[in-house]
Amino acid sequence: MTPDLSALVDSIVARMGAAEDRGQVASYIPELAKVDPAQFGIAIATADGRMLTGGDADTSFSIQSISKVFALTLALGKVGDQLWQRVGREPSGNAFNSIVQLEQEHGIPRNPFINAGAIVVADVNLGGHQPRVAIGEMLRFVRYLSGDDSIAINEDVAASETTTGFRNMALANYMRAFGNVRHPVDLVLGTYFHQCAIEMSCRQLALAGRYLMLDGRHPDGGRVVSPGRARRINALMLTCGHYDASGDFAFRVGIPGKSGVGGGILAIVPGRAAIAVWCPGLNDNGNSMLGTQALQMLAEATGWSVFSAPEF
Numbered sequence: 633m634t635p636d637l638s639a640l641v642d643s644i645v646a647r648m649g650a651a652e653d654r655g656q657v658a659s660y661i662p663e664l665a666k667v668d669p670a671q672f673g674i675a676i677a678t679a680d681g682r683m684l685t686g687g688d689a690d691t692s693f694s695i696q697s698i699s700k701v702f703a704l705t706l707a708l709g710k711v712g713d714q715l716w717q718r719v720g721r722e723p724s725g726n727a728f729n730s731i732v733q734l735e736q737e738h739g740i741p742r743n744p745f746i747n748a749g750a751i752v753v754a755d756v757n758l759g760g761h762q763p764r765v766a767i768g769e770m771l772r773f774v775r776y777l778s779g780d781d782s783i784a785i786n787e788d789v790a791a792s793e794t795t796t797g798f799r800n801m802a803l804a805n806y807m808r809a810f811g812n813v814r815h816p817v818d819l820v821l822g823t824y825f826h827q828c829a830i831e832m833s834c835r836q837l838a839l840a841g842r843y844l845m846l847d848g849r850h851p852d853g854g855r856v857v858s859p860g861r862a863r864r865i866n867a868l869m870l871t872c873g874h875y876d877a878s879g880d881f882a883f884r885v886g887i888p889g890k891s892g893v894g895g896g897i898l899a900i901v902p903g904r905a906a907i908a909v910w911c912p913g914l915n916d917n918g919n920s921m922l923g924t925q926a927l928q929m930l931a932e933a934t935g936w937s938v939f940s941a942p943e944f
């Protein structure tokens with residue numbers, strides 16, 4: 633089956649534009665509460681080099697936790713498998729900002745995609761430098777991946793989270809007590825809040841995700857990560873990328889995906905496509921409500937679930 637992707641994108645945009653229940657925009661970060669929930673964007677970068685876009689695909693939004701995929705990639709580049717001594721790789725079954733497991737598990741977060749895990753990853757990426765060095769490295773990395781130097785950080789969003797991120801401060805301090813955060817907490821959180829405040833459009837995000845559909849290669853031929861590492865990052869996205877709704881996402885969509893509270897989702901179909909969707913309203917688990925529906929519609933129409941048998 634070769635689906636007409638362009639017609640499919642149009643019908644997804646029409647369906648999502650007409651949806652009445654759009655979820656709730658994140659309000660615990662005051663700057664994000666200002667975003668218009670009527671927006672919807674989708675971009676699909678295919679392995680054969682095509683780009684299909686629809687709706688607000690060129691509007692920038694706060695990538696938030698999607699940044700955890702790029703931060704993990706950088707941290708693995710720095711410390712390799714040693715990272716797994718400080719962060720687990722199991723689904724948490726808890727909310728993204730939960731603290732409950734940390735005490736029982738001695739300050740070792742369940743996985744790199746919940747906030748606690750991403751804070752440890754930010755600590756690794758700091759590597760003894762000032763936050764601006766680590767943040768600059770992250771920005772250069774996403775610009776290189778997407779081939780777009782206009783990608784920037786929204787300082788208002790970073791400042792908004794710096795003044796209200798009490799849960800993240802609690803998580804970071806708690807892990808510092810166990811020695812699993814090694815730099816001063818304000819430097820680690822400065823790094824983390826700024827990476828979350830990177831703004832990208834669906835088009836830029838789909839382009840940035842291409843290395844994960846191409847076995848770790850940049851389309852320009854350069855190697856970003858080894859094939860094994862790309863496979864493992866995809867595995868973590870599938871099992872942990874939607875927090876305590878990761879099972880439901882695998883059930884409904886069946887594609888490795890990472891969500892953010894800005895309403896974006898990056899989804900990877902190995903060997904086929906890197907997809908970004910964005911719709912700011914969230915469901916109860918903090919994942920984009922219509923973004924998830926759009927990916928379900930796309931996966932059903934294309935047969936792109938990684939659990940489907942390939943054509944034979």
Ligand SMILES: NC(=O)CC[C@H](N)C(=O)O
Pocket residue numbers: 695696697698728729747793800825828891892893894918
């Ligand atoms: N799920 C998310 O996107 C959470 C990211 C957000 N910056 C936070 O730490 O709360």
